[in-house]
Amino acid sequence: MHEDFLRHALRLAAGNARFGKGGPFGAVVVMDGKVIGEGVNQVTPANDPTAHAEIVAIRDACQRLERFELRGAAIYSSCEPCPMCLAAIYWARLDALFYAATRQDAARAGFDDEFLYRQVPLPPDERSLPSMRLLGGEGEEPFRLWLASEGRVGY
């Protein structure tokens, strides 16, 4: 069962790789034994650096279900998710992750997944991305407004 859904994701990845429409990645979201979302990498054809297969599949499932989270569902990805997609899987509240290739396989094919896994845990001033914190006090104002808003919908 798990292997079947993962092969579905691998077929999507292979098709994308073969026809050069985007990176060699595919993913499916499954709930109650049915595919409820599909995605292939669309970074270059869609001009969207966030359009990784997992992100596309999560967005697809959420649009179909008209929900902003996917409790009760699992994601099957052709490759271990990069940190962007891993965090997206948490935010989507997915129950489980199944994958085939590893971040090291992705790195050998020229993708930054392994590099990003080393960057994310670093303190901001030790990362290769220059970053700076400014306006500390003012930064808390949106949260004060949020906590005071009676109609807020948490996630």
Add this chain to the structure above:
Amino acid sequence: MHEDFLRHALRLAAGNARFGKGGPFGAVVVMDGKVIGEGVNQVTPANDPTAHAEIVAIRDACQRLERFELRGAAIYSSCEPCPMCLAAIYWARLDALFYAATRQDAARAGFDDEFLYRQVPLPPDERSLPSMRLLGGEGEEPFRLWLASEGRVGY
């Protein structure tokens, strides 16, 4: 200058928080002294758990420029990006990041940013998200096809 763009992001965040349309976060992408992309958190109104302010701003800038990366631009975010958005900033090849509130401020307002920063670096089997690797050998096939594809566009 940096403070002005960051206040722009904070105003977007405050407006979103006040009117309860989404989480209390805003971001702008700036190139050559001009705002080329804007975003507010749209997770709940858009039914999209990936629609954080930074992701929305990056997608907006890329659509406007018809490019899949943003070298030469910086992002200003009302709050330190979560790991999903931080990795998206790397994938977008942005030059720099400026932010106001911290992941701890976000945690106090009920958001998982700090938790996710602790989860991402863990080995998969130590994370709270159950995950499993299957079909290891088959997983490399999409990468083989990719590396053999003459028309591939890297990113």
